[in-house]
Amino acid sequence: MTENVRLPSAELQGRWWTWAASEPDATNPVADTDGSACGRNQPHDVWFLAGTFGGQVKRACEVPSGRPIAAPVVNLLADSQNCAAFMSGAQGTVLLDGTAVEPETYKGDSIMVQGAQDNPVTGEEGRFTATGCGLWVQLPPLASGTHSLKIRGRSGDFSIGVDYVLTVAASSV
Known part of the structure; x- marks a missing residue:
């Protein structure tokens, strides 16, 4: 993925859910309370960040330059009917260094997910198909230095808030 290329919604969601479901509870990036698990199992071409299972957290993460x-x-990972209900009330805001970033709306895509044993995200081990939906952001690589990313999302009674401090190392090129 380069600066100007965005992953299609089904690919992004399938890859993100597989990433999120690749770790057990103790090291799962969604269950992470401080950012210590944000670097686990990251793909080489994009850097994934996680929400929460509900509630607010503050995380500090180091992000590779150029990613x-x-x-x-x-x-949400569900079936098409539950995704439709979830998306009818979905709302969210994202602030990157104090500037609003408009989330993209993915109403429901059939996606392939691979879950690891004992993962708290899908509860399923192995490969399966589901419907993925939600509000998402895709950001180009950030300049070196420290950045603030504030994510707030809600649908019905479910809400999340994550305050990230992202540190991007200077490029070694």
């Missing part, structure tokens, strides 16, 4: 970032604002 685009993708994160859900609020998302």
